[in-house]
Amino acid sequence: MDGEIVRYKRDVWGEEVILGVSWDLLWVVATAILILLAAHAIIMAVLANRKMDKPSSEGRRVNRHHVVDRAFHWIMAVSVLVLIITGTAPILGWRIAWLNIHWIAGLVLTFVVIFHIIRAFFWQDFKSMLLGPRDFGEPFDSAKKPGKYSFEQKGMHWAMTVVVLAVIVTGVVLFLQIDTPFWDRTNSMPEDQLGLMFLLHGLSTLALIALTVTHIYFALRPEKLFYTRSMITGWISEDEMAANHDTSKWSPKEAE
Amino acid sequence: MNPKLTRRRFIKGVIASGVAASSASLWYAATGQSRPSGAVERMVRLDVNGQMRPVDVAPQETLASTLRYKLGLTGTKLGCNRGECGACTVLVDDVPTYGCSVLTHSVKDQRIETVEGMESANGQLHPVQQAFIDELGPQCGYCTPGQVMSAVGLLRSNPNPTRDQARQALAGNLCRCGSYDSYINGVMRAAQIG
Amino acid sequence: MAYMHIGKDFVPQDAPGKVTGRIKYAEDYARDGMVYARLLSSPIPHARVLDIDASEAMAMDGVFGILTADDVYPDGEPDGTGLKVLTNEPTLIGEPILAVAAVDEKTAEDALERISVTFERLPFVLDPLDSLQEGGPDAYTGGNTYIFRQGFAQVKWTADQVAGFRSGTEPSAEAQQDVSFGDLGQAFSESAFVYESPFSTAGYPHMSMEPRSAFAYWENGKCFLHGSSQSMTPVAEGMAAIVGCPVEDFVFINEATGGGFGQKARPNSIPSMAIPAKFSQKINRPVMMRISREEETFIGGARQGFQGWIKVGFRQDGTMAALDMYIVSDNGGKGGGGDAYSAADAIVVLYQPSAMRFRGTAVGTNTGHRGAQRGPGQNQIAAIIAPLIDKAAEELGIDRLEIRKINAHETGDGNARQAPATSAYMPEALEQASALFNLPERLGRSRARSGSKITGIGIGQGYHDAGRSGMDGIVRLMPDGRLQIHSGVGNLGTYSYAATSRAAAEVLKMPWERCDVIHGRSDRHLPMTSPQDGSNSIFTNTRTNFGAAMDLLDKMKEIAAMDLGGSVEDYDIADERVYQTADDSVGMTFAQVAQRGIELGGKYSGQAEVPEGISDFTRLSVERLAGSALMGIYNDPRHEGNVPGLTVSMIEIELDTETGKYEILDMCSIADCGTVVHPQGLANQLRGGAVWGIGLAGYERHLYDPQNGLPASTGYWQSKIPTLLDVPDNMGTGWVDLPDPENPVGARGIGEPAMGSVSAALVSAISDALDGHFFGAAPITADMIINHLAGTSENAKALAQNNFRG
């Protein structure tokens, strides 16, 4: 198993088929992401010497996240964390009855994601999350300021979208392969296809873990902490808005 | 078999079944770790039928294969090689044991007796052997050496067994010819003459 | 008639070797330079080998080579079903594809792991009914059945016909085989009790204790093959052909065989034994090939499974009026055998219906290869028919023993083809069993309850045609006066090779210790005989040995008359002397007669033309023996009629309604097999048959996973071979012991029916304990009994009896 990405097994007649991802990669991903973030932290610390004044959270407040979206975010966050923990438990050798929790959390995630997609299309300002070519200049031009969402935020959102949809789709397929209160497994899936699903589920899980760690890291960065606060309380201060956003592109209502 | 299901399984047509990386269980796959010292020495001296026999024994070698292929004692038969038939039964310190399911190294310090060792020096048959002939216990005879050893083992620990004790003692020896009754008759007869 | 040897026990010459372990089975031999072969067998139920890459294996130290089907069949594999030596188109999991030879078994198996085989997977089928279904997969590339002398064929039914058959209604589909006599409609209309039901019986592996291991080497042009066969000369001749070696240069060595129950009888059921012969020819080394227990399960042969429909009608007086039976039999991966017809024939013989119709279709499946197994057909059906006879008795208010007597098989009664029985004493056997078993008293206990236990009494009957003729015999009177009886009979554990030889000793009034039975190696110049299957040996070979001894006796008298005057009629023999009946001081010893025979030569010492009709194989043996002794040579003429082997068994069980388990409290078996030749041997056959019968009725199995065709039972444990504690202690045995006119010593065969009557009696007892419930299945496993008693829901399936899934 040393160093390989894909694990293989023998099917019922002894022919080699894909079994799933090699969980050695879990350690590779974990290490890689921690090194990257550590590096980022250090750089930021160095830059931090050149004092730039932190916008005040006092004063007038504007709405950033609707309560429904905040609820969605946190439900999603919890289910993802539960899925990651229960999913990696058997790999890390924790002997817990993880499977039921895992698929229940998976269902929750699936439903809230569907809800979010529908809401995003019809009730939210969908454009504000669109990632256009212009956005890519943003990081390199301090003059340029984003609308409601920064380039990084859009990137994180769309990366998350892809990865989460991947785990959900593969997860649902695998869900159909086990006995549940709703159905008995049919065993009708050819072993090679089943293995492929496990592989994709595993790979997308690894990506999800990487993104989640990154996301949490940035959410806790001092200069970004107000976004996290806004994901709880819903508002940011006008100072914060002015410092980080281009009001011509984003003019939220004042929070009462 | 569900045709739908099998058809799906066979859509593939031509497939190679070669080049598998690891054996059935990845979880037990022997990784190239360094081995601790102190593994068994191959050369052993076995006490077989009262003789000390020096023999080169692989660590994983079963007693039956040592007896049959290294010492030429082919009276010990391999009926299943899985401890499911008893044709390979030998005595280890008087205890009936499946030769196919014990390592030679595990019994290297013990007294091993096979069917070849049952006759007395002057070539006289063991009472069990004589009784088995008198009762015509053997049919095809392939399980007979094992039956003999189980019977001898019983009579050493219990010279006057009841018929039921004899049945319990020989229960670990399969006979496909179905000579069970004749063998038990033989054991009871041997208990009398022995 | 007072015999000197017939009917007396003796110590067979191989018995001491068996209790000392000194006698050698194929795998016990060794030879300098011997290498070990292991097989690579198919992991796929039905496939075609596209490519074999053994380069890695061949590069290993201690590997001497591989043998593939291309080596064995340079001009392509033989067409048709039947086991091959090696094959590139396996039709069952476990079929040998190639062999590797190495310095030891471990190295050979290490090499197997480095060989890659590219397969094309082909559709497979496990349930014959799935194959009969239109569009259903076929087990063989040529079709789903193989018709003798016609080749592959495809039999398909409509979806309705298959569904109907599964649901147990009267089958409408046209059958492959259709045999009938009498007016069926008329007979059913005369019937006071008619019963109709579907049924199924299991096919399961032989599991002889000795796997079919073999060892071979070539030495100055001769091939020496140590094998494991029930038979000797017919297999020697056939294996020579398979190996491709002239019979005169082929030596088949088989002193003892670790059990054979049908599938070690004929060359075509043991072709794998040619592997070491072919291999040693290729790599020029002695090759030992041990067959593992799992491999033995795959290629060792199995009984055919049945799914059938039976309808029987009985008249008010208890006579069986009509039998209508339809059987689809599972022919396995290599084409099967004639079990189904034999099943119908057995019912006809045992119960003599006035009208009968049998319809049968045999379908291939990608499961273990099937073929004759102890009472093929007769013994499966015995377990189905017995409880039906009991039902009829109950319905018609006739005693259970009585109804069997009313229908009993007697001398002159016919079989399904109206061949009359040479002799048959079923009524006597029933009476004798009843007396020995104290049946009337036991029937009084029938269905008695104590706690969770119920008493069940069972009566069973078994039949198999048990005798052939037309074979050869050779006996030699040696210059030292000893009698050498050459036997072509195999040593499968029945001691028939010796027991039948005693007919010759009987004729010549020779003390047994002055006789040698020559057997066990084809180069000991043996006569051709019939394979040791079909319970025929005792009948067939007492005829040949008796005949050969008579020929020898005539020659002895001729020589005596020639030398001492008078005519042949004036002479008789006693105490190893030929003497004048008028004056017994005038005579010569056997030794003298033998010496004179050699001097005279010609027909006396086998140097003249041998008798008409003798086989080439025997002729060769005679040529090689010529001049060595005074010889008796004989070709046995054909006999008339059907030679029945008949048994009756009775069983008392205590069935525990809470566990589905039962204990066999007592049982007995009575044989009607003509004059008893060897009482101990006969008792062994009756007891051995009983153990087999208990397995058939109780739990023996041969399971395949319907999803992927994997064998679920590959060893003793999973196949559930009866152990000592599964069978009763002190089985009672007995025999009618009335002579058969078609055999010089009055003997008929018995090995197979001894099993059928017990499986019948046990099922009859189980059904009795359950108020006559008819399972219509064998075996009846604990789970079936529990489900029946608990009325477990419909979706509660008992473990598949065979590959049919009903």
Next chain:
Amino acid sequence: MVATSHDVMPDIELYQPTDEANALALARELGTNGWLLSGGQDTYGWLKDRAKRPGAMIELTRIDAWKGIRETADGIEIGAVTTLTEIAENPLLLSRYGLLAEAAGKVASPQIRNVGTLGGNLCQDTRCWYYRRGLDCYRAGGNLCYADSPEALNREHALFGASRCVAVSPSDTAPALVALDATMVISSASGQRTVDAEDFFIGPAQDILHMTVLRPGEILTAVRIPAAWANAEYYFEKVADRNVWDFALVNIAAAMKVSGGAIEEARMVCGAVECVPRRLRSVESAVRGMPRSEQTAEQVAALATEGARPLNYNHFKVPLMQNLVKRAVRG
């Protein structure tokens, strides 16, 4: 490589430590590459089939400290490498803990009991035939179960506690020890821990690859049976197809403290119905205070199978379990 049939022991190293420390050190050092060898009756088949490939075997039977049957302050302690024959015939056990002696006497065949050990019988792997064939199923680290599907042959499989894998506990002594409230002594190079017999066995939900809590490097070295259950009223029964060389279709072990004709306390355990020996708690509480009688038996039997989820072929285990409970209660 083709999944052909194998029958010969492949190369594998063998260690025969004679002292505890050495054995535990080896177990730690070899980890999953090491195979603990006791009687070996559930070892050689795996190796001959080449279905499991450890690099080395560590023979445990030469360590006297792990052998024998000793009386202790509160009950007895049985060394894990004590043979089943010794246990079945031991006078102390026969007189006080007949339940275990009887269970040990029902295992396999005489020759297997002669070398097979208590530890081996407890730690043996499941007999699911798909798994035993060497298929890469869940239990072998794969990603599906061949035994729990619409057409699978699963007559011997689980009624309860299935989680992807439906294999059952094969042991006869395990239910007896759970019924006797035994404690398992687990040693490793880093020390010793004890676990209740009931918690020693784990199902597929917790760990689909292992049947016990043993970790690599850990060895079951002894079993302790508390005096609390000495001389209780016992019932053991094993129902199998054959009376020798077979595994239970269902087995039951029951220990009951009876006084004044009423059951004060009871522990009942069934084997071969779940991946772990199944405690019949509802039955245990239902019989408390009731007499050992037919009526009690009839009343409580059905409780035993509440929550059972039969597969294709094992429905019969439901009535069989109930019947065995009846027999145990009825006495």
